[in-house]
Amino acid sequence: MANMGTELLSKYIHKNYELHEWRHACAILHNDFPNEFKDISDLLEQFKLKKSWINIGGGSKSKVSGAMDTFLSRRGWKEKKFSTSVKVDDNIRESPTHKVDCYKNRVALEIEWNNKDPFYDRDLNNFRLLFELHAISIGVIITRTDELQIIFDNLGRGDSYGNSTTHWSKLLPRIEGGGGGGCPILVFGIKDRLYVEDC
Numbered sequence: 001m002a003n004m005g006t007e008l009l010s011k012y013i014h015k016n017y018e019l020h021e022w023r024h025a026c027a028i029l030h031n032d033f034p035n036e037f038k039d040i041s042d043l044l045e046q047f048k049l050k051k052s053w054i055n056i057g058g059g060s061k062s063k064v065s066g067a068m069d070t071f072l073s074r075r076g077w078k079e080k081k082f083s084t085s086v087k088v089d090d091n092i093r094e095s096p097t098h099k100v101d102c103y104k105n106r107v108a109l110e111i112e113w114n115n116k117d118p119f120y121d122r123d124l125n126n127f128r129l130l131f132e133l134h135a136i137s138i139g140v141i142i143t144r145t146d147e148l149q150i151i152f153d154n155l156g157r158g159d160s161y162g163n164s165t166t167h168w169s170k171l172l173p174r175i176e177g178g179g180g181g182g183c184p185i186l187v188f189g190i191k192d193r194l195y196v197e198d199c
Contacts, residue, residue, distance in 0.1 A: 033107055141188070
């Protein structure tokens, strides 16, 4: 699939992230949501993958996700749970969606650093449903590239970042298989160029 719209992103982002788009997602984000496009671009351009964050194990949220959440929350992005339901005649059945990590102005962004890979299915299905319900216009996922595994192994943390966790080669087949339905999707994979030894 062509990534025609990704030329709208900076050379820095092209150099330091794997990029993938579906259904002209980058052009939509750039042209229809310029403020959100700038927020995401600024996030990606200031982000560094710190050695100390990799060496810290456990916890409900990784330091990587926490740093990104904090940056975006300062720009007005919020965790969002949508209240949805299905109505048939007079019968209403609640059908809640999963929370979106970061949401602003019809742009939904998920950060998948080191979850089990079925979380990708959850994210993509959520994007599909919310897009069909006209609740979002685009879905964005930030994850890690496979090449980071060498760093994890060298730090003795390879077992914590196994093949069944969220990384690039687990995500793309799901997108290409139509997991997000008709929702435009833009994906960024963190490369090893962003790694810094801070300890």
